[in-house]
Amino acid sequence: MGSSINLGTKHHQxxxxxxxxxxxxxxYSALRYFNNSETAQKxxxxxxxxxxxEIKEYKNFNNK
Known part of the structure; x- marks a missing residue:
């Protein structure tokens, strides 16, 4: 399986x-590394x- 960035619905929105x-x-193509244009990189x-x-929010929530 190739590289990809998997996001939840809220992040896609x-x-x-x-x-x-x-x-x-x-x-979709950018997140699956199907292209490497400037826009895809952004x-x-x-x-x-x-x-x-989201990770920072999760860590802050767990540290309370």
């Missing part, structure tokens, strides 16, 4: 909102940021 100029298929970087934010 954020990407769709932030990258309205591209299709759903473009986001989508992947933002997806990773969203996951990192």
């Amino acid at each position: 954020v990407l769709r909102k932030e990258f309205q100029e591209v299709s759903r298929q473009t986001i 989508i992947r970087n933002r997806a990773i940021e969203l996951l990192e934010e």
Whole structure:
């Protein structure tokens, strides 16, 4: 199995909102590393940021 970034629905919704100029298929392809365009790289970087934010929230929640 190749590389991919797996996101939940809420993160997909954020990407769709932030990258309205591209299709759903473009986001899917970017997250599956099917292309390496500048836009695909931006989508992947933002997806990773969203996951990192969720990890921080989870750690903060568990430390309370």
